Amino acid sequence: MNKENLAISISGMSKWYDDFKVLTDIDLSVTFGERIVICGPSGSGKSTLIRCLNHLEEHQKGSIVVDGIELYPGMKNPELVRRTVGMVFQSFNLFPHLTILENCILPQRRALKRSKEQAREVAMKFLERVKIPEQADKYPRQLSGGQQQRVAIARALCMEPKIMLFDEPTSALDPEMVSEVLDTMIELALSGITMLCVTHEMGFARKVADRVIFMDTGQIIESNAPETFFSQPKHPRAKEFLGQIL
Amino acid sequence: MNFMENLFGPFYGNMIGLLLSATRYTIYLSLAAFFGGGLLGLILTVFKISPSRILRWFATGYIWLFQSIPLLMLLFLLGLGVPTFYQIDIPPWLAAGTALTLFTSAYMSEVWRGALESIPTGQWEAGKAVGLTFMQNLCWIIAPQAFRIAIPSTVGFMIQVIKGTSMAYIIDYDDLMRWGKRIANSQLDGAEPFVVFPIVALIYFSLCFPLSLWAKHLEKQARDS
Ligand SMILES: Nc1ncnc2c1ncn2[C@@H]1O[C@H](COP(=O)(O)OP(=O)(O)OP(=O)(O)O)[C@@H](O)[C@H]1O
Numbered sequence: 288m289n290k291e292n293l294a295i296s297i298s299g300m301s302k303w304y305d306d307f308k309v310l311t312d313i314d315l316s317v318t319f320g321e322r323i324v325i326c327g328p329s330g331s332g333k334s335t336l337i338r339c340l341n342h343l344e345e346h347q348k349g350s351i352v353v354d355g356i357e358l359y360p361g362m363k364n365p366e367l368v369r370r371t372v373g374m375v376f377q378s379f380n381l382f383p384h385l386t387i388l389e390n391c392i393l394p395q396r397r398a399l400k401r402s403k404e405q406a407r408e409v410a411m412k413f414l415e416r417v418k419i420p421e422q423a424d425k426y427p428r429q430l431s432g433g434q435q436q437r438v439a440i441a442r443a444l445c446m447e448p449k450i451m452l453f454d455e456p457t458s459a460l461d462p463e464m465v466s467e468v469l470d471t472m473i474e475l476a477l478s479g480i481t482m483l484c485v486t487h488e489m490g491f492a493r494k495v496a497d498r499v500i501f502m503d504t505g506q507i508i509e510s511n512a513p514e515t516f517f518s519q520p521k522h523p524r525a526k527e528f529l530g531q532i533l
Numbered sequence: 534m535n536f537m538e539n540l541f542g543p544f545y546g547n548m549i550g551l552l553l554s555a556t557r558y559t560i561y562l563s564l565a566a567f568f569g570g571g572l573l574g575l576i577l578t579v580f581k582i583s584p585s586r587i588l589r590w591f592a593t594g595y596i597w598l599f600q601s602i603p604l605l606m607l608l609f610l611l612g613l614g615v616p617t618f619y620q621i622d623i624p625p626w627l628a629a630g631t632a633l634t635l636f637t638s639a640y641m642s643e644v645w646r647g648a649l650e651s652i653p654t655g656q657w658e659a660g661k662a663v664g665l666t667f668m669q670n671l672c673w674i675i676a677p678q679a680f681r682i683a684i685p686s687t688v689g690f691m692i693q694v695i696k697g698t699s700m701a702y703i704i705d706y707d708d709l710m711r712w713g714k715r716i717a718n719s720q721l722d723g724a725e726p727f728v729v730f731p732i733v734a735l736i737y738f739s740l741c742f743p744l745s746l747w748a749k750h751l752e753k754q755a756r757d758s
């Protein structure tokens with residue numbers, strides 16, 4: 288396949304923290320519109336892998352191309368790739384000194400140089416989409432965890448990214464708030480955006496994922512459609528893992 | 534000075550009037566050191582956390598240097614050492630202002646760096662993830678949060694600056710301290726050191742104490758929010 292048409296193309300990629308090898312020879316191609324769920328035991332390198340995709344972490348070997356932009360250690364303008372890649376964190380990471388609306392407006396104003404009016408319009412559009420326009424003038428600490436995470440999703444979407452990365456977006460939530468965030472993510476998935484999502488929510492994976500990727504000790508050891516992965520995991524580690532979480 | 538004379542009689546009225554008018558120069562020097570040192574400290578802080586290793590080294594060296602030299606030594610160096618060595622004339626206000634600015638900038642940047650580092654890394658990452666450059670992230674996300682944390686200790690440090698200016702008398706800067714010393718040395722009846730210095734101390738106190746209260750108040754406010 289032509290690399291230019293790929294959302295993400297990773298080949299032979301390895302990463303070390305000092306002399307500890309976190310990722311080993313990762314190969315992964317993601318087409319536009321594809322929805323991928325990444326799972327695996329704690330410490331297997333899931334977060335590290337997706338953080339390499341918007342250059343929050345640098346890889347040392349192999350290549351990563353995201354939306355046609357080659358990422359490399361010490362690259363000069365990582366913000367260029369970050370503008371086409373949105374990210375949602377486990378711990379929300381909203382800006383506590385700004386209101387919900389300002390959280391959504393500021394990045395557009397500074398990174399995309401949009402006008403105040405336009406940024407505001409876009410922000411309200413996405414706050415409506417995650418169903419909290421009425422909270423626009425509150426501060427993050429006044430919102431529940433589920434609401435904060437939906438704002439974080441809206442904030443990322445305001446940049447109109449082509450690719451969205453999620454790192455365990457529901458793990459820090461109280462159980463009763465998980466579904467509101469998952470619903471938002473399902474809706475987003477159905478809109479056709481490219482998504483890579485680290486999560487252990489297997490119901491979500493079944494519903495929206497085109498592919499489930501299973502990682503262990505820094506390697507991708509299984510990659511399959513959800514039905515196949517859940518019903519006939521090949522690798523013993525994957526079987527063991529599914530036994531634990533299902 | 535009529536008001537002072539009516540209040541304290543001609544002798545003490547005059548003395549207090551002189552001291553108060555010298556206090557102006559203490560305030561000027563404090564403000565110059567505070568703003569000059571603040572600005573320089575700000576630049577150093579940015580250097581200290583910048584991605585460039587050379588800038589970080591420079592800032593570290595600078596801070597290390599000026600935190601290790603006693604203020605009195607800096608005053609001697611700039612007010613007496615440099616002029617003699619280079620055969621140039623440096624007016625006392627310039628030497629004192631520079632010495633205090635160097636001293637202040639090193640301390641302030643340490644206070645501010647501490648505040649910046651207390652902001653969780655998740656905030657930096659969220660700013661990066663939405664496509665902000667390092668400087669945008671610093672200016673719009675990190676610094677505003679750090680600023681709130683640093684205000685109480687910044688105001689508190691201003692007290693150290695005011696007290697620090699009292700050393701400038703040693704290079705003939707005409708401030709409150711120097712006039713206090715001059716009057717106390719004057720041999721006039723009623724202007725003995727034990728009379729003059731408590732008055733001088735009281736003036737320093739009335740400059741510093743409100744700041745100290747303000748810093749306490751800001752600290753409480755920061756804790757409550
Ligand atoms: N900044 C770092 N410095 C050194 N080692 C790190 C760092 N970040 C992560 N690691 C190590 O790298 C490995 C992979 O971490 P990573 O966070 O990617 O795992 P994960 O699969 O996301 O785990 P979890 O499910 O617990 O989030 C772990 O062993 C972790 O201890």
Ligand SMILES: [Mg+2]
Binds near residue numbers: 333335455
């Ligand atoms: Mg993780």
